[in-house]
Amino acid sequence: MDMKLEVVILPVADAVRAKGFYVERLGWRLDADFPINDGYRIVQVTPPGSEASVIFGEGLTAQAPGTLHGLQLTVTDITKAQEELTSRGVDVTGPFRDATGAFRHAGDAYRIPGPHPERASYGTFAAFTDPDGNEWFLQEVTQRAPGR
Incomplete structure (x- = not known):
């Protein structure tokens, strides 16, 4: 059975700042930005040429920001x-x-x-x-x- 790494959850403090860094500064593709409700937001970005994506936002991980x-x-x-x-x-x-x-x-x-x-x-x-x-x-x- 094939298993492919699809998504890495990235712990960030500020989803807007992270989105600016990864999309605007690094030039990664913005796949999704779903502000579901207060305290729960999903932002998905993909590096150029990659099959795996990165997700960050709010309410996605208990890991402290900046610890990956x-x-x-x-x-x-x-x-x-x-x-x-x-x-x-x-x-x-x-x-x-x-x-x-x-x-x-x-x-x-x-x-x-x-x-x-x-x-x-x-x-x-x-x-x-x-x-x-x-x-x-x-x-x-x-x-x-x-x-x-």
Whole structure:
């Protein structure tokens, strides 16, 4: 049976501010904005090229705003992605790679500035946060591993 990640619930403090960041600043597609009633609002956005969406709003999660860390977006060119986000007013950290060469550690203790020396697929990252502090990573994937 296939199982596909469809939606990630993002904890935010202010749905209007979050909508402005994700739709107006990042340029993500607005799929839905349903203000159901006072204290319950559903906003769904989708990153360009993604099959999975992000939902935020009011009354959707007990998780504290800004506590989701490690969300990841895959890009084919980390330099171009960083340039585009920066041109949209987003503060992006990176590019960087992990000292181990495998994925990335939490925090920044093992970060080495600059892209992977061979620009190996899966080896270069950049990071940004939304206005609440939810942390997003970009990972450069130029050639997918077999079966992916």
